[in-house]
Every structure is written in C-alpha cells, then in structure tokens.
Amino acid sequence: MTTDETQRRPALSDLSAALLVFGSSAAVLVVELVALRLLAPYLGLTLETSTTVIGIALAAIALGSWAGGQAADRVDPRRTIGPLLAVSGVAAAATPFVVRGAAELDRENGLVLVVAAVMILVPGALLSAVTPMVTKLMLTDLGQTGTIVGRLSGIGTVGAIVGTVVTGFVLISVVRVSTILVGLGLALVIAAVVVEVRVRGWRFGVLPAVLVLGGGLTAAVAPGGCDVETTYHCVSVVPDPQHEGGRTLVLDGLRHSYVDLTDASNLEFEYIRAMAAAIDSRHRDGTALQAYHLGGGGLTLPQYLREQRPGTRSLVSEIDGGVLRVDTDLLGARTGDDLEVRVEDGRLGLGRLPDGERDLVVGDAFGGVSVPWHLTTREALVQVHRVLRPGGTYAVNLIDYGDLGFARSAVRTLQTVFENVVVLSAAATFDDDGHGGGNLVAVASDGPVDADALRSRLEDREVPWVVEDGGPLQRWIGDARVLVDDFAPVDQLLTPSPPRYG
Structure with missing residues (x-):
C-alpha cells in the first residue's frame, strides 16, 4: 500500500x-x-x-x-x-x-x-x-x-x-x-x-x-x-407519626393524598373535606351515586363514597398506572365492581362515557406544580356536562396562587357550560391584595347550588372556608379569559407555589 x-x-x-x-x-x-x-x-x-x-x-x-x-x-x-x-x-x-x-x-x-x-x-x-x-x-x-x-x-x-x-x-x-x-x-x-x-x-x-x-x-x-418512580411521578408513601393507620401519598415532593388504612371516612386534607361537604349538600346523605373521577391519586374520595354511601359505583381515570399500583400495594385500596380504575388519560376516558350516566363527576387531577390543561377547557367541560344526569354535580379541585389568573379563568370557563357555579376556599383567597391562593373547590351544576347549605356543611366538617357566589364571585372573576382547546395558556396564567398538599 x-x-x-x-x-x-x-x-x-x-x-x-x-x-x-x-x-x-x-x-x-x-x-x-x-x-x-x-x-x-x-x-x-x-x-x-x-x-x-x-x-x-x-x-x-x-x-x-x-x-x-x-x-x-x-x-x-x-x-x-x-x-x-x-x-x-x-x-x-x-x-x-x-x-x-x-x-x-x-x-x-x-x-x-x-x-x-x-x-x-x-x-x-x-x-x-x-x-x-x-x-x-x-x-x-x-x-x-x-x-x-x-x-x-x-x-x-x-x-x-x-x-x-x-x-x-x-x-x-x-x-x-x-x-x-x-x-x-x-x-x-x-x-x-x-x-x-x-x-x-x-x-x-x-x-x-x-x-x-x-x-x-x-x-x-x-x-x-423515591419509594417508586412511575412514568409520571416520583412517589413516596409517608406514615403519619400521630396516627398508626395514616399514610400520605407524596407525588413529586407534594403531599397529594391522605389515606387512613383503618377508616376511609377520615378525611385529613381540607380540600377533600370541602369536596365531601359539596357532595353532601347536593345529594341526600347515604344515597348511592354513580360517580366518575378525573384523577385517582390515593383514591381517598372514591373509598370514602364507598363507605359512606353503600351501593355507590365509582369509575376512576388515572393516567399513571404506577400510582394505581402504589394505591393497591401500599395504601390498601380495593378495586372491584364498585370501584373501577382505568389507566388512561382523563380527557380520553371522559369522551368514552355514555351520555347522562353520572350523578357526580369529581375533578382532582391538578397538582401544585403542574396542570393538565386539556381538562380545563370549555370543550372538556362540555364533555363533563354531557355525562352528568340532569342536576348532576361537577366538583373540581383547583390550585393557584398570586393573582389567581388560572383559577379565575377556570371558574369563568365553568360558567360558560353550567348554569350555576360557586367557589369554596379560604377567605384570603378572595382578597384583593394578591396574596391569597392555595386550594379552591368549584362546584358546578345546572341545578340549584345552595350556598347556605354548603356553608353549613363546611362548618360541620370543620373546614374554615367561605363560599363565593353571585355578585361577589363575578367581581372576583373579573375579566378572566375563557379557556378553549385552541387557546389555553394555563402554564402562563398559573402562579405556582409549594402547597401543603396537591
């Protein structure tokens, strides 16, 4: 060569x-x-x-x-x-x-x-x-x-x-x-x-x-x-030092759900108790419900409904199969005919449901540092409205801080689909100083939503929250934009801050 x-x-x-x-x-x-x-x-x-x-x-x-x-x-x-x-x-x-x-x-x-x-x-x-x-x-x-x-x-x-x-x-x-x-x-x-x-x-x-x-x-x-790394989350299960049966599900560093292994009626987080109060104020105590849950987390509310309302059938859409495995392996969740969990995106799962089948839809898929925006839009809420029976209830957990731009838009969007909407949260959330925030629970229905009954139920459950409706709610919402699939800048509207739970 x-x-x-x-x-x-x-x-x-x-x-x-x-x-x-x-x-x-x-x-x-x-x-x-x-x-x-x-x-x-x-x-x-x-x-x-x-x-x-x-x-x-x-x-x-x-x-x-x-x-x-x-x-x-x-x-x-x-x-x-x-x-x-x-x-x-x-x-x-x-x-x-x-x-x-x-x-x-x-x-x-x-x-x-x-x-x-x-x-x-x-x-x-x-x-x-x-x-x-x-x-x-x-x-x-x-x-x-x-x-x-x-x-x-x-x-x-x-x-x-x-x-x-x-x-x-x-x-x-x-x-x-x-x-x-x-x-x-x-x-x-x-x-x-x-x-x-x-x-x-x-x-x-x-x-x-x-x-x-x-x-x-x-x-x-x-x-x-993490105890478990799933497709979407870093998951830890933390025992409650003050209660032997208590477990806290931590997703991505945030306290997401509290589960009492010995008593499903023990609702630790305020927003969960607020949701339970909203459900009780809208549906007669003990009545069995057909419920659908957008987001599973620790399955706290589905298991509560199972215990407090015998005969209730809950269907849950949870996108993360790893979280479901944690629920069953570490948090004692029992799935079955009365509690079915489908590993799927909530928007897709919602679209597969028949019309007018559910008494209750619960939205609890939002975390303190991330929001599935496609569940907040008018088009998604039209699907929620479609699957509810006449007078059915949609109760959704929202998290926002600062000027609450995301929360205001989410509630404004709810008003374009449902005839009646009220919002539950701590009194400081509705102040004008821009320093409120945290968890808010919006309750929406085409049937009447009795704000006084809600306040009474919150008091019974020792939740020091207020209920905003009517004129005060409209002033709080202000000129917030309606979220639609074509334009939903949720991440820009959201003001994240590390909450105590998600």
Missing part, C-alpha cells in the same frame, strides 16, 4: 463511525428526557419546564457542534473522542446526585434550575462534538464530502429518534431515573475505553473506568429518592 493510499484511508471504519454518531446523538436525547423527569419533583411538568429543558438541550447541541467542528480542525480527533465520551459519561452518572443535592440545599428551587442547566449543557455539548470529530476523520476525499456528511447527519438523527422513543416509551416506565443516568454514564465510559484502547493503547482506558465508578457511586447515594 502506497503512502497516498494510507493517507486516503479513513481513520475509522464505517461501522465504528456510525456507532459513535448514533450513540452520542441518542445519549443527548436520553439526558434531555430524563432531566425532565428528574426536575419534575421540584419544578413540575409544566410547559415552562419542558421549554427550558428543550432550549438548554438545543443550545448544548449547537454549542457542541460548533465547538467540536472548530476543535476538529486544530487537534487530532482520534485523541479527543475518547475523553469527550468519558467526561460526558461521568457527568451523566453524577447528575442525580448533583441535582437532588442542589434541591436539598435550596428549597426555593432557584439553584436546582441552574445546576440542572449545567448538567444538561455539559454532556449535551460534549456528546454533540463527537459528530463533527467523526466527520473530520471520515473526510478523506473531497468528492465524497456531501455523501459522508449527509450519511452521518442522517445516522445522528436516527440515533436521536431512537433515544427519544426508547426513553419515553420504555426506560422511564420501567427503570429508575438514577439507574438510567448511571447506566448511560457507564455505557459512555465503556465506549470511551474502547476508543482509547484502540487508538492509544490500554493504559489510556484505565482513567475513564475509574471516573465512572466514582460518578456511579455518588449517584447511587443521591438524596431525594
């Missing part, structure tokens, strides 16, 4: 180049999607959180591609690909420890966003630099430039697609977040070891292996872990 032929020979085989570009591109998307899951307990699964993470990931890809191309023209790419993979692997493996540690240090969560941005940016940029490095190594003939660049670009795109699909549909649903990131870190460092051994000898593969071991160990002991 002549010297010219040697110089024209690619430094990497086609297979090696394809694997490096495919794997590094896939890894960037794995980090991005898992970062969303990792941040959910602290920032929520909101549009702003998703937009921020996607923006940081795209910035990392742009920075890495630009800087990697510049570096490839100045240094031998064969000496840089291994270190890029190794450092990326260490960063990925250490991410759970670093992000959760930041959250423990700063309860206001400002620090966690900055730290998360760094932990996304570093591996994303380094991994994105791999493609221009590999491209440089494969460009041995100017006549093949378009073919090589196009082929590697396509391979990188396919890798990103595979990383997205596998992570979103498989990994997050069956593997803990920490395990995904440590596993990714290990895979990247193994790839770095292989590259270093082949290019520079076995001695250069020792350091990456030591680094990933350290990163993996720190991630394994990361604080802020």
Whole structure:
C-alpha cells in the first residue's frame, strides 16, 4: 500500500463511525428526557419546564457542534473522542446526585434550575462534538464530502429518534431515573475505553473506568429518592407519626393524598373535606351515586363514597398506572365492581362515557406544580356536562396562587357550560391584595347550588372556608379569559407555589 493510499484511508471504519454518531446523538436525547423527569419533583411538568429543558438541550447541541467542528480542525480527533465520551459519561452518572443535592440545599428551587442547566449543557455539548470529530476523520476525499456528511447527519438523527422513543416509551416506565443516568454514564465510559484502547493503547482506558465508578457511586447515594418512580411521578408513601393507620401519598415532593388504612371516612386534607361537604349538600346523605373521577391519586374520595354511601359505583381515570399500583400495594385500596380504575388519560376516558350516566363527576387531577390543561377547557367541560344526569354535580379541585389568573379563568370557563357555579376556599383567597391562593373547590351544576347549605356543611366538617357566589364571585372573576382547546395558556396564567398538599 502506497503512502497516498494510507493517507486516503479513513481513520475509522464505517461501522465504528456510525456507532459513535448514533450513540452520542441518542445519549443527548436520553439526558434531555430524563432531566425532565428528574426536575419534575421540584419544578413540575409544566410547559415552562419542558421549554427550558428543550432550549438548554438545543443550545448544548449547537454549542457542541460548533465547538467540536472548530476543535476538529486544530487537534487530532482520534485523541479527543475518547475523553469527550468519558467526561460526558461521568457527568451523566453524577447528575442525580448533583441535582437532588442542589434541591436539598435550596428549597426555593432557584439553584436546582441552574445546576440542572449545567448538567444538561455539559454532556449535551460534549456528546454533540463527537459528530463533527467523526466527520473530520471520515473526510478523506473531497468528492465524497456531501455523501459522508449527509450519511452521518442522517445516522445522528436516527440515533436521536431512537433515544427519544426508547426513553419515553420504555426506560422511564420501567427503570429508575438514577439507574438510567448511571447506566448511560457507564455505557459512555465503556465506549470511551474502547476508543482509547484502540487508538492509544490500554493504559489510556484505565482513567475513564475509574471516573465512572466514582460518578456511579455518588449517584447511587443521591438524596431525594423515591419509594417508586412511575412514568409520571416520583412517589413516596409517608406514615403519619400521630396516627398508626395514616399514610400520605407524596407525588413529586407534594403531599397529594391522605389515606387512613383503618377508616376511609377520615378525611385529613381540607380540600377533600370541602369536596365531601359539596357532595353532601347536593345529594341526600347515604344515597348511592354513580360517580366518575378525573384523577385517582390515593383514591381517598372514591373509598370514602364507598363507605359512606353503600351501593355507590365509582369509575376512576388515572393516567399513571404506577400510582394505581402504589394505591393497591401500599395504601390498601380495593378495586372491584364498585370501584373501577382505568389507566388512561382523563380527557380520553371522559369522551368514552355514555351520555347522562353520572350523578357526580369529581375533578382532582391538578397538582401544585403542574396542570393538565386539556381538562380545563370549555370543550372538556362540555364533555363533563354531557355525562352528568340532569342536576348532576361537577366538583373540581383547583390550585393557584398570586393573582389567581388560572383559577379565575377556570371558574369563568365553568360558567360558560353550567348554569350555576360557586367557589369554596379560604377567605384570603378572595382578597384583593394578591396574596391569597392555595386550594379552591368549584362546584358546578345546572341545578340549584345552595350556598347556605354548603356553608353549613363546611362548618360541620370543620373546614374554615367561605363560599363565593353571585355578585361577589363575578367581581372576583373579573375579566378572566375563557379557556378553549385552541387557546389555553394555563402554564402562563398559573402562579405556582409549594402547597401543603396537591
């Protein structure tokens, strides 16, 4: 073989180049999607959180591609690909420890966003630099430039697609977040070891292996872990130190439901007692109901209805099958003919119900840091109205703070569908100083809603809330917009704040 032929020979085989570009591109998307899951307990699964993470990931890809191309023209790419993979692997493996540690240090969560941005940016940029490095190594003939660049670009795109699909549909649903990131870190460092051994000898593969071991160990002991990681939530079950049978279901760091294993009528949270008061004021005590629940949580209210209203049949749409497993395995929930839970999106489940079948619809799918906006729109409420019998009741839990822009719009939207709407909440919620907020329960029906009866029931249940209706309610709503499927800026209207429960 002549010297010219040697110089024209690619430094990497086609297979090696394809694997490096495919794997590094896939890894960037794995980090991005898992970062969303990792941040959910602290920032929520909101549009702003998703937009921020996607923006940081795209910035990392742009920075890495630009800087990697510049570096490839100045240094031998064969000496840089291994270190890029190794450092990326260490960063990925250490991410759970670093992000959760930041959250423990700063309860206001400002620090966690900055730290998360760094932990996304570093591996994303380094991994994105791999493609221009590999491209440089494969460009041995100017006549093949378009073919090589196009082929590697396509391979990188396919890798990103595979990383997205596998992570979103498989990994997050069956593997803990920490395990995904440590596993990714290990895979990247193994790839770095292989590259270093082949290019520079076995001695250069020792350091990456030591680094990933350290990163993996720190991630394994990361604080802020969960009892169960489901597709949508970091779930913990916390025993009540003051009541042996009490359990609190914590979703993404927020107290979501309280369940008494020995007494289903023990309703700990004020908003749940307010909902029970609303139901009792609208439906004669002890009467069996046909109920539908948008959101399951700890199944507190369905089990309460089962005990207090024998013969009641409740159907629940809960999007997270992992939460249902926690309910049955750790919270003593018993499903059956009188309590059926379907793992499905609430909007889709609502659309499948027959007309006029339900006495009661309960909306309790909103959390303190995330809102399923598609359940708040006029079109969704038309579906709620459709499944209710004449005079049936829709009771929905809302959470908002600050100027309560979201809550006002949600109630205004209810008024476009139901003839009568009242709102229950703490007195401070309706003040004009803009410092109210928390849980609100809206009660809507085409039948009369007796505000005085509601106040009496709240008093009976020791809920120090007020009931707003008529003129005072209209003044509170003001000029709030109606939410529709085509325009429902819920995340922008919502003012999040860490509530005591969700």
